[in-house]
Amino acid sequence: MNQYSEILLDHFRNPRNVGELPDANGVGEVGNEACGDIMKLYIKVNDDGIIEDARFETFGCASAIASSSIATEMIIGKPVEEAIHLSNKAIADALGGMPKHKLHCSVLAVDALARAVADYRGEAVADSPDPVICHCMGVKKSTILDVIEHGIEDLDEIAERTEAMTGACGGERCRPVIERMVKDFFGDDK
Amino acid sequence: MKRVYLDHNATTPIHPEVKAAMIAAMEVYGNASSHHSFGREAHTLIENARKTVAEGLGAEPEEIIFTSCGSESNNLVIKGVTCGNSICKIGCERSEVIISAIEHPSVLNTAKCLRGEGKTVHLCPVDEDGVVKLDVLESLISERTALVSIMYANNETGAIQPIDKIANLISGRDIIFHTDAVQAFGKIPINVKELNLDFLSLSGHKIYGPKGVGALYKRKTRKVCPLIHGGHHEFNLRAGTENTVHIAGLGKAVELSISDMDSEWQRLGELRNWFEAEVIRRIPESVVNGEETSRTAHTSNISFRYIEGESILYDLDFDGIAVSTGSACSSGSLEPSHVLLAMGMDHGRAHGSIRFSLGRSTTKEDLAYTVDALEKTVTRLRNMSPLYRDSMRKG
Numbered sequence: 001m002n003q004y005s006e007i008l009l010d011h012f013r014n015p016r017n018v019g020e021l022p023d024a025n026g027v028g029e030v031g032n033e034a035c036g037d038i039m040k041l042y043i044k045v046n047d048d049g050i051i052e053d054a055r056f057e058t059f060g061c062a063s064a065i066a067s068s069s070i071a072t073e074m075i076i077g078k079p080v081e082e083a084i085h086l087s088n089k090a091i092a093d094a095l096g097g098m099p100k101h102k103l104h105c106s107v108l109a110v111d112a113l114a115r116a117v118a119d120y121r122g123e124a125v126a127d128s129p130d131p132v133i134c135h136c137m138g139v140k141k142s143t144i145l146d147v148i149e150h151g152i153e154d155l156d157e158i159a160e161r162t163e164a165m166t167g168a169c170g171g172e173r174c175r176p177v178i179e180r181m182v183k184d185f186f187g188d189d190k
Numbered sequence: 191m192k193r194v195y196l197d198h199n200a201t202t203p204i205h206p207e208v209k210a211a212m213i214a215a216m217e218v219y220g221n222a223s224s225h226h227s228f229g230r231e232a233h234t235l236i237e238n239a240r241k242t243v244a245e246g247l248g249a250e251p252e253e254i255i256f257t258s259c260g261s262e263s264n265n266l267v268i269k270g271v272t273c274g275n276s277i278c279k280i281g282c283e284r285s286e287v288i289i290s291a292i293e294h295p296s297v298l299n300t301a302k303c304l305r306g307e308g309k310t311v312h313l314c315p316v317d318e319d320g321v322v323k324l325d326v327l328e329s330l331i332s333e334r335t336a337l338v339s340i341m342y343a344n345n346e347t348g349a350i351q352p353i354d355k356i357a358n359l360i361s362g363r364d365i366i367f368h369t370d371a372v373q374a375f376g377k378i379p380i381n382v383k384e385l386n387l388d389f390l391s392l393s394g395h396k397i398y399g400p401k402g403v404g405a406l407y408k409r410k411t412r413k414v415c416p417l418i419h420g421g422h423h424e425f426n427l428r429a430g431t432e433n434t435v436h437i438a439g440l441g442k443a444v445e446l447s448i449s450d451m452d453s454e455w456q457r458l459g460e461l462r463n464w465f466e467a468e469v470i471r472r473i474p475e476s477v478v479n480g481e482e483t484s485r486t487a488h489t490s491n492i493s494f495r496y497i498e499g500e501s502i503l504y505d506l507d508f509d510g511i512a513v514s515t516g517s518a519c520s521s522g523s524l525e526p527s528h529v530l531l532a533m534g535m536d537h538g539r540a541h542g543s544i545r546f547s548l549g550r551s552t553t554k555e556d557l558a559y560t561v562d563a564l565e566k567t568v569t570r571l572r573n574m575s576p577l578y579r580d581s582m583r584k585g
Binding site: 004009012013015018019020029033034035036037038039040056057058059060061062064065 | 496497498500501504505508517518526536537538541573574575576577578579
């Protein structure tokens with residue numbers, strides 16, 4: 001059994017754009033040691049708003065390293081405004097697919113990029129309008145809210161429709177947040 | 191490409207003599223329960239294997255029950271002495287079970303399952319070397335204790351548990367005492383009578399035997415309710431036509447591992463100690479987990495700071511080296527190894543842990559090759575790690 005594609009393994013063994021970027025004007029770091037992955041993404045944006053260069057440093061598993069590597073390739077040469085729309089699914093697809101319990105790594109890369117761009121723009125990261133709620137599957141708040149706002153309050157059904165709570169942790173981390181969202185929307189009176 | 195297998199605690203290759211014994215047993219197709227000559231041939235093969243396993247443990251042949259694996263043996267004891275309609279009074283009438291925090295999942299999860307049936311399950315903590323805390327264990331034992339199940343040696347660190355001392359704590363209290371000896375049997379001399387054990391689990395594929403066969407030692411005077419009901423096989427405790435081929439293989443594997451036990455222990459211990467000294471000398475900030483306690487001679491668990499175990503595993507795999515890791519990322523769970531966490535290790539160190547388990551085929555050249563590859567891998571991954579850069583800055 002090899003859970004990883006050839007492309008992913010190539011990015012792990014021969015990662016592109018590794019290391020510090022001394023003249024970066026945007027840096028984003030996400031994750032923590034306890035969770036087993038930390039990703040630090042450096043971007044250098046030129047006067048035309050184009051990402052001229054990007055580098056990464058990652059502590060984590062093979063797919064975390066590969067996700068960071070391919071993310072740098074996918075954003076170099078792109079305008080920031082375009083790069084910021086890079087989705088975790090695009091990263092996973094570009095890597096030739098990822099096992100479900102590893103999608104978290106592609107989400108980490110997107111989060112690191114969002115923070116690097118926020119840093120470049122001088123914005124506070126906490127103000128991100130659409131944070132990722134389910135970090136295992138990379139499900140954003142807006143996706144979950146959309147389902148809730150369509151009248152779905154059953155957590156199993158939300159999971160089925162959004163894939164939130166269906167990743168490696170089985171919803172251990174995001175279930176309470178989603179429960180709160182449901183209560184906030186439908187009221188607490190049941 | 192050179193291939194080096196250092197994952198013998200996961201499983202071992204079949205010994206050529208075991209393979210030969212199994213191929214010979216394939217010719218014997220009679221049902222061991224049949225009374226004709228075909229059946230008797232199968233019966234003889236099985237009973238010979240039973241005798242060999244019993245001798246290896248200092249037990250009587252009728253105290254050996256063949257099962258399909260170590261996990262089944264563990265399930266059979268834990269569920270079988272507490273099942274509620276059991277003939278075993280102690281297990282059913284008393285409400286508490288004690289296991290250690292570092293048990294194999296087949297003990298841990300089986301015991302936790304008893305909670306649903308109203309039992310209280312205590313997890314006895316271990317010290318920083320991964321050895322059960324005897325004082326805590328003693329305080330957990332009471333007149334409510336039905337079963338104490340503590341593994342003989344840990345699969346991840348190799349830490350050998352003080353089974354003799356635990357036996358002394360229990361002695362005279364009529365508590366059922368079980369040990370999961372899957373990682374110890376065939377490596378450490380074990381005498382179930384001297385240790386006063388009621389039950390002991392063992393597995394074939396950890397000792398160069400086939401997968402799919404195990405055994406449970408059950409003291410004659412103890413009772414257990416079967417998991418698989420049916421015919422009279424295995425003293426009415428494990429129904430189903432006996433797996434003659436695998437049982438014959440297990441018998442041969444036990445015979446070989448017992449006869450080579452002392453020399454292999456000596457040889458592998460020296461190799462392991464050399465390997466660990468080399469790793470520590472050449473790779474800074476690597477630390478042997480559970481080094482201070484006595485461990486199975488072939489097991490080495492080492493943490494490499496600032497990097498994560500799954501990436502080490504994959505990188506070594508490219509060099510043909512097979513190891514395992516206690517990192518969460520390889521198992522798909524959120525938490526790293528419960529064994530390493532129980533030892534009080536921080537998550538970072540547990541995520542960066544690699545288990546090297548040596549075996550019969552391991553040579554010094556294999557280990558020298560592994561140290562070279564490991565040094566390259568650790569350097570490569572550290573050069574990518576923001577944690578490593580931060581530590582370098584701090585000096």
